[in-house]
Amino acid sequence: MTPATASLPRVAILGGGPIGLEAALAAHEAGADFTVFEAADAVGGHVRRWSHVRTFTPWSMTVSPRVRAALPAAPDGEALPTGGDIVRELLEPLAATPALAGRVRTGTRVLAVAREGMLKHEAIGQPARAARPFRLLVRGPDGSEAIEHADAVIDATGTYSNPNRMGDGGIDAVNERALNHRIDRYLPDLEADADAWAGRTILLTGAAHSAQTAARALAGFAAQAPGTRVVWAVRSPQPDWGAVAGDPLRERAALNATAAQLAGGASDAVEVLPGRVTEALAERDGRVVVTLRNGSAEEVEVDRVLALNGGVGDHQLYRQLQVHECYATAGPMKLAATLLGETGGDCLAVGSAGAQTLVNPEPGFFILGAKSYGRNSQFLLRTGWQQVDDVFTTLI
Numbered sequence: 430m431t432p433a434t435a436s437l438p439r440v441a442i443l444g445g446g447p448i449g450l451e452a453a454l455a456a457h458e459a460g461a462d463f464t465v466f467e468a469a470d471a472v473g474g475h476v477r478r479w480s481h482v483r484t485f486t487p488w489s490m491t492v493s494p495r496v497r498a499a500l501p502a503a504p505d506g507e508a509l510p511t512g513g514d515i516v517r518e519l520l521e522p523l524a525a526t527p528a529l530a531g532r533v534r535t536g537t538r539v540l541a542v543a544r545e546g547m548l549k550h551e552a553i554g555q556p557a558r559a560a561r562p563f564r565l566l567v568r569g570p571d572g573s574e575a576i577e578h579a580d581a582v583i584d585a586t587g588t589y590s591n592p593n594r595m596g597d598g599g600i601d602a603v604n605e606r607a608l609n610h611r612i613d614r615y616l617p618d619l620e621a622d623a624d625a626w627a628g629r630t631i632l633l634t635g636a637a638h639s640a641q642t643a644a645r646a647l648a649g650f651a652a653q654a655p656g657t658r659v660v661w662a663v664r665s666p667q668p669d670w671g672a673v674a675g676d677p678l679r680e681r682a683a684l685n686a687t688a689a690q691l692a693g694g695a696s697d698a699v700e701v702l703p704g705r706v707t708e709a710l711a712e713r714d715g716r717v718v719v720t721l722r723n724g725s726a727e728e729v730e731v732d733r734v735l736a737l738n739g740g741v742g743d744h745q746l747y748r749q750l751q752v753h754e755c756y757a758t759a760g761p762m763k764l765a766a767t768l769l770g771e772t773g774g775d776c777l778a779v780g781s782a783g784a785q786t787l788v789n790p791e792p793g794f795f796i797l798g799a800k801s802y803g804r805n806s807q808f809l810l811r812t813g814w815q816q817v818d819d820v821f822t823t824l825i
């Protein structure tokens with residue numbers, strides 16, 4: 430990034446996902462000097478990892494007004510894109526627009542962000558911190574490290590790379606670390622990797638949309654691949670599957686309904702065990718023995734473990750900044766407090782929480798996108814568009 434001038438704030442955007450690129454477009458419109466740092470080799474690093482998954486919001490809720498102006502030919506309407514469609518039709522073309530070309534540094538991971546010349550505990554909550562630029566330690570595609578400077582930082586690094594642990598209370602189960610190589614923590618592409626899943630016994634954990642998506646896919650897969658069996662351990666004794674009354678998102682409603690049907694015994698291949706937490710894992714004769722607990726302990730012996738327990742953003746990144754995190758959700762405090770106050774848990778009901786909820790004690794540092802929701806998995810893209818508007822209209 431070039432040295433700051435009075436009229437051109439330097440904005441560092443961490444993450445080239447849907448919201449990072451939305452912020453990049455807004456930065457271009459605002460006349461800022463901006464750079465997007467994307468850890469993956471290409472934009473949409475996280476979305477590419479679930480490219481085989483169909484979203485539950487249609488194109489009309491996937492393309493923001495700002496992106497539509499930049500890409501008038503982008504798809505619209507009520508069809509549901511897959512993650513791969515979003516990358517191909519939206520993120521890649523967006524990164525190639527004149528507005529963003531040359532501004533996105535792929536293969537470049539931001540390792541840490543700090544304030545130049547100031548430690549975390551200095552000038553506490555004071556605007557004086559804003560007089561010092563941000564200092565970013567980045568690692569480029571060739572592995573070399575360098576320092577970059579910025580006047581404002583948008584952290585849109587998402588949550589997908591930081592899956593939650595399997596064990597009771599959210600910590601690792603006994604031996605979970607040692608057997609990490611036996612645990613799949615991302616939604617599998619069953620079609621592409623059929624041999625790895627067919628005829629296997631699989632322990633699935635988690636109850637939110639990703640786990641529901643996997644359970645539904647595995648139930649369908651088992652019908653074609655006899656011998657495939659799923660033991661689905663769910664923490665809640667009476668899971669409600671996050672169902673929303675009168676849900677206008679048909680695909681989400683269908684997903685919730687399928688989960689409830691599976692819990693009701695709809696598939697011989699899927700056994701749902703509610704009220705179970707994971708206590709320990711062990712290897713025996715090439716298989717994984719998982720101890721589940723529901724009052725008393727029970728063992729299940731499986732070939733594969735699929736742990737889809739959600740994720741939370743990497744807060745180590747801004748450890749040296751004065752970021753006020755919510756003690757309950759790990760999201761930025763003001764936004765988290767607003768979200769905790771929302772009723773019903775329906776992400777469609779959660780609009781913009783207002784620009785001030787995005788403000789941190791650290792001036793000029795903003796957490797946007799999926800990461801801004803902390804442990805709350807209800808984030809929707811359209812909320813992120815509003816966050817970007819809020820930041821660029823009132824805060825930068």
Ligand SMILES: Cc1cc2nc3c(=O)[nH]c(=O)nc-3n(C[C@H](O)[C@H](O)[C@H](O)COP(=O)(O)OP(=O)(O)OC[C@H]3O[C@@H](n4cnc5c(N)ncnc54)[C@H](O)[C@@H]3O)c2cc1C
Nearest residue numbers: 444446447448468474475484485486539587798799809810
């Ligand atoms: C399976 C799935 C289905 C979903 N379906 C929907 C849906 O139907 N509708 C909807 O509105 N939302 C949906 N979401 C939720 C949400 O909209 C997506 O997660 C969306 O991708 C969030 O965009 P983002 O830009 O905030 O984060 P991400 O897409 O996670 O992007 C973050 C980017 O930051 C990069 N990165 C991470 N760490 C670093 C670092 N240190 N330095 C540099 N770069 C870094 C990553 O590689 C990634 O490209 C879904 C999420 C998942 C996981």
